[in-house]
Amino acid sequence: MNAIRLSTDEALQMLADAFAEPVPLAPDMPRDDVGGWDSMGSLMLMAELDERFGLQLTANESRSMRHVRDVLDYLRANGVLDG
Template sequence: MTEEAALAALAPLFEEVFGEPVALAPELTADDVEGWDSTRMIELIIAVEARFGLKLTTREVDGLATVGDLAGLVARKAER
């Protein structure tokens, strides 16, 4: 899976978690999205794990700074 494909696949998960469409871009951060707090981050990670059949470690999640980082992580782990 490419990062671009992962980013596209993440869009419906963000909409589900935030209750409205979020214009995703690789450089987007939590500070750019109203309501993106620690609880929403947990909900998002749970949704990502369920959708892609992945298990993300705490270290991996802590290393995420942007949506692009998340897309890259999903793309790499989905290849395994």
């Protein structure tokens, strides 16, 4: 389990930063509505999760994420997200 834990708001801000998204993200936002969640944004997310938490998000896992909540669920399942 990771020593670093995030609140949902902190996780949403981390995702917005990784995707260089200027508007606040919400859990129910689909991937297509997040402008920076393209192939480069996915790589940035993978690098961020590895650097901050030591999580190895695979390309297949990343491709299967269709909503912001899918990333939050991944963080929760890996002991990073509170709640």
